[in-house]
Amino acid sequence: KQEVTQIPAALSVPEGENLVLNCSFTDSAIYNLQWFRQDPGKGLTSLLLIQSSQREQTSGRLNASLDKSSGRSTLYIAASQPGDSATYLCAPFTGGGNKLTFGTGTQLKVEL
Amino acid sequence: SAVISQKPSRDICQRGTSLTIQCQVDSQVTMMFWYRQQPGQSLTLIATANQGSEATYESGFVIDKFPISRPNLTFSTLTVSNMSPEDSSIYLCSVGLAGGSYNEQFFGPGTRLTVL
Numbered sequence: 636k637q638e639v640t641q642i643p644a645a646l647s648v649p650e651g652e653n654l655v656l657n658c659s660f661t662d663s664a665i666y667n668l669q670w671f672r673q674d675p676g677k678g679l680t681s682l683l684l685i686q687s688s689q690r691e692q693t694s695g696r697l698n699a700s701l702d703k704s705s706g707r708s709t710l711y712i713a714a715s716q717p718g719d720s721a722t723y724l725c726a727p728f729t730g731g732g733n734k735l736t737f738g739t740g741t742q743l744k745v746e747l
Numbered sequence: 748s749a750v751i752s753q754k755p756s757r758d759i760c761q762r763g764t765s766l767t768i769q770c771q772v773d774s775q776v777t778m779m780f781w782y783r784q785q786p787g788q789s790l791t792l793i794a795t796a797n798q799g800s801e802a803t804y805e806s807g808f809v810i811d812k813f814p815i816s817r818p819n820l821t822f823s824t825l826t827v828s829n830m831s832p833e834d835s836s837i838y839l840c841s842v843g844l845a846g847g848s849y850n851e852q853f854f855g856p857g858t859r860l861t862v863l
Contacts, residue, residue, distance in 0.1 A: 669852060678839055679790075679854040681748070724789065726852075733778055733843055733850055737789040 637662045637729045639738035647744045654712040656741045658725030663706045665727040669735065670699050670710050672721040679724065683710075715745045749774055749842050751855035759861045760830055767826045768858045770840035775820035778843030778850070781813070784857070785836045796823040796840075830862045 638661045648654060658668075667686050671679040683699045685692045685708065691700040698711040708725055722742045726735040750773040760766050770779065779796040794802040794815055802815035817823045827834050839857045843850045 667850065671854075676837075676859065678856040679841075681851065681853055684851045726790075728850065733795070734792060735780075735790075735841075735852055737791075739789050 637665075637727065637736040639725060639727065639736050641723075641725055641738040641741050643741060644739065645742040645744075647746065648715060650716060650745055650747055652715050652745075654715055654743070656710040656712070656723050656725075656743070658708040658710070658738055660706045660708075660725075660727050660736070660738075662727075662729060663703050665703060665729055668699075668701055668708050668725065668727045670697075670708075671724045671726065673724060673740070674721050682723075712743075715743075717745050717747055720744050749776065749844060749853045751840065751842060751853060753840060753855040753858050755858060756856065757859040757861075759863060762831050762862055764830055765826055765828045766830065766860060767824050768838055768840075768860075770823045770825070770855055772821045772842050776842040776844065777820070778845075779817060779823045780841045780843070780852070781815060781823070781825045782839045782841065782854075783836045784839065790839065793825070793838075796825075827860065830860075832862045835860055835862045 640659050642657045669684045670682040683692045685701040696713040700709045722740045724740045725738040752771045754769045781793040782790045784790045792805050793808045794804040796817040798817045814826045837857045841852045841854045
């Protein structure tokens, strides 16, 4: 059974800092991996999808890397802003490539 | 991507009653899923909603408690039956979009359910 852990569980930083959010998963036989953000009381917004054949993916100030063999993914956020404050969730695809298993999330707060 | 809507956005219900949640997508999709997010927890997959056949449930979830309908490729419903306070959660539907060798999932805004 796939288990996903995210470190740190919570993070509070001043505006402008570069951040690293970590995700580890126990079953390296994943298809792809998706990063989401969730604002309080809201649904999930897809940030990045990394295909199993890729090692990283970039979108604006976000960069996600994937190391399947070691069961790890990392989300880098450059020049953080208060609007980045949210919970970030990592979710690898397993079960034939369609099922997402979610991590515990990292709750980020970016302060002015 | 896909635009997904859910109804209701939130509800407060009495124990023992049932609530049906609707999920509507703006395009035809093959894969639709239902998730539950209990307070302070991450998301757990309840079931895959299959068009034209019975839903596929994950371990710990049963059809009698969470009946699902999928009448067409743009719509699905999840019913939470005989509710108890432990069913208080956010329920989210998602759709899977396939592109070449990958699938990507997109989520609706969720339905916040409180059971008294």
